[in-house]
Amino acid sequence: xxxxxxxxxxxxxxxxxxxxxxxxxxxxxxxxxxxxxxxxxxxxxxxxxxxxxxxxxxxxxxxxxxxxxxxxxxxxxxxxxxxxxxxxxxxxxxxxxxxxxxxxxxxxxxxxxxxxxxxxxxxxxxxxxxxxxxxxxxxxxx
Amino acid sequence: xxxxxxxxxxxxxxxxxxxxxxxxxxxxxxxxxxxxxxxxxxxxxxxxxxxxxxxxxxxxxxxxxxxxxxxxxxxxxxxxxxxxxxxxxxxxxxxxxxxxxxxxxxxxxxxxxxxxxxxxxxxxxxxxxxxxxxxxxxxxxxxxxxxxxxxxxxxxxxxxxxxxxxxxxxxxxxxxxxxxxxxxxxxxxxxxxxxxxxxxxxxxxxxxxxxxxxxxxxxxx
Numbered sequence: 206x207x208x209x210x211x212x213x214x215x216x217x218x219x220x221x222x223x224x225x226x227x228x229x230x231x232x233x234x235x236x237x238x239x240x241x242x243x244x245x246x247x248x249x250x251x252x253x254x255x256x257x258x259x260x261x262x263x264x265x266x267x268x269x270x271x272x273x274x275x276x277x278x279x280x281x282x283x284x285x286x287x288x289x290x291x292x293x294x295x296x297x298x299x300x301x302x303x304x305x306x307x308x309x310x311x312x313x314x315x316x317x318x319x320x321x322x323x324x325x326x327x328x329x330x331x332x333x334x335x336x337x338x339x340x341x342x343x344x345x346x347x
Numbered sequence: 348x349x350x351x352x353x354x355x356x357x358x359x360x361x362x363x364x365x366x367x368x369x370x371x372x373x374x375x376x377x378x379x380x381x382x383x384x385x386x387x388x389x390x391x392x393x394x395x396x397x398x399x400x401x402x403x404x405x406x407x408x409x410x411x412x413x414x415x416x417x418x419x420x421x422x423x424x425x426x427x428x429x430x431x432x433x434x435x436x437x438x439x440x441x442x443x444x445x446x447x448x449x450x451x452x453x454x455x456x457x458x459x460x461x462x463x464x465x466x467x468x469x470x471x472x473x474x475x476x477x478x479x480x481x482x483x484x485x486x487x488x489x490x491x492x493x494x495x496x497x498x499x500x501x502x503x504x505x506x507x508x509x510x511x512x513x514x515x516x517x518x519x520x521x522x523x524x525x526x527x528x529x530x531x532x533x534x535x536x537x538x539x540x541x542x543x544x545x546x547x548x549x550x551x552x553x554x555x556x557x558x559x560x561x562x563x564x565x566x567x568x
Contacts, residue, residue: 208439216432220425227421230565235409239566246561249428250554257435257550259376259543267376274384278391285395289402 215256222249359536372540379544383551386514390555393510397503397562407496409568414479414491415504416470420564423466424556430459431553434522434546437529441539446532449542453526456549460519467512471505480505507559514552521545 206214226245229238255261260268358368365371401408437452474480478488481498482505489497525545528538 209436212432212435212439215435216428219428219431223421223424223428226561226565227417230567231417235568242561242565246557249557253431253550253554253557257431257553258547263376264373267373267380270377270380270384274380274387277384278387278394281388281391282395282398285399286402289399 211256215252219249219252222252359534368536375540375544376547379547383547386551386555390510390558393503393507394558394562397507400499400503401562401566404493404496404499406568407493408500409566410491410493411489411497411500412564412567414474414477414489414497415564416473417564419466419470420560423463423470424560426459426463426466427553427556430456430463431550433459434549438543438546441529441535441542444535444539446529446535449539450526450529453522453529453542457519457522457526460515460522460549464512464515464519467508471508474501504563507563511552511555511559514555518545518549518552521548 222245226242229241229245232238233241254271260271263271361368361371365374433452433455437449437456440448440452471480475485478486479501481487481501487494487498487501491497522545525538525541528541532538
């Protein structure tokens, strides 16, 4: 297959992936559609990077630069999202701490004994926990 | 055209700061990729912001995405992917010393890029007519129940598509100049390298659009 034919095949593959992603977004249910669309987007980007931008013939150093750019983006997004994921995990941990306090498991603490986690005393948190709500759930009016 | 045909990007005398033409080609490509990495950081910050807000307000963003024209967005994506093909073919043609093929393929790229921008402008106007343009003091009239979240979604929409369109305009200007250089064909080896470098920029703009399209149009509720 010569270079022209290969470029046309890559283009057809890109259009096919576009069709799959649009079809998935309109036909499949939410999370599955999102996953399929994102997979198609990454596949399209990979095809363009490798074949249309010449990474398949580039030397090692150039490939390292290209990968480093993508890696940096992953770090940027990953560390930012970790903050938000950690907040959600923190909400779950608060729930566990409050449950211990309410049953008395975590409130006591004799001298020399292993100290339990500090029990939050904020009335609002206790009230939310008794109501079965997430203690730190932000209000989202929209 | 086969890959065994002669290529001209390795011909000619290097500029004085380079030892040989191979080193110059490598520096050209490396410089462009570093520039594209900085561009990725520019768009990356915006995408990160979008991902954070998309995860915080999934219902509002998912509902707001339904108010975009998916058909027009998909057509525009196909147009841009096709322009990526013509750029790649122009690169291959210039490298093989096929001046007129490279010239017309570059013009086709410019034409497809212009079609993309016209369709995008039409889409923006359509959204303006429906009160979905919360910029420049224009009243935002959202018909759904998550108006505040949708307001944020459309802010992202115009920022992301606007920044991408600005890059398209730069790319169109660049490719027009390169097409002129191909037409003159004074230093074929240098011109072929310029086609290759500018083609990298255009392909990068394609990649950015693929993710803009996916994030805004396809991540529906």
